[in-house]
Amino acid sequence: MIIDTLDNANFYKTLSANIETAINYLKSTDLQSLELGKHEIDGNKVFALLLNYETQNEFKDKWEAHRKYLDIHYIIEGNERIAVANILDMNPITEYEKNEDFQLFKGKGAKLYLRKNDFIILGPNDVHQPGICFDDAVSEVRKIVIKAMI
Template sequence: MIIDKLSNAKQYYGLSKRIEKALKYLENTDLSKLEVGKYEIDGKNIYVSIAEYETKNIEQGKWEAHRKYLDIQFIIFGKEKMGYAPINEMKMKNEYNQEKDILFLEGDGNYLVANEGTFILFAPEDAHMPGIKACEQQFVKKAVVKILL
């Protein structure tokens, strides 16, 4: 897991060409003007989903992880709390859904607050619980870039 401000994205270009391309997309696109939906950056190799929602109580949160794609979650507006835990410290809640590339888990983790302009990179070994209210429920607009491994 990596958490940082998008203004520091250049520091992570060397991780991979796809991560570099995804970060440059976030840096060079006016995400506030994108409608909710899915946009291809590099076909199925890299795409972004734009979401808008109200943050929820922690009891409504779900631990998740992915195997095929790495997530870069970027807060466009608002702020939210996100859970993080090493996947090997969690228990599988159900079988991995290969078609949707998602695995739901149970367990405990740590929480961090992501403010506007913050991105968090979650690798397959990182279980995460997004969309949780930080102090109070609020509107969030977020970009989730999926990068094929």
């Protein structure tokens, strides 16, 4: 897991070609005017999901992890907490869905704060629960989640 601001994102471009593509997209795209939904960046290797939502209280059994893609969550507007835990400390509650690259878990983890211009890179061992209220106050969040193939 990596958490930082977009201003420092160039430091992480050397991690992989797909992460570099994702960072270049974040830095070169007008994210405010982008339409909600899925956006292709580099075929099935790198794509984005633009989301608008209100943060909520914690979701007890909504921890998720992925095996095929890294998640890069970038906050365009608003703020949220994201809970993160090591996969070894969690209990799976569903089987891995290969076609959706998705598995649900149950457990507890650390809560991190994400503000406007923050991003987090989540790997296959980083089980996460995004969209949690920041200081117990509901926030409108505009966020892009980039999926970068491992």
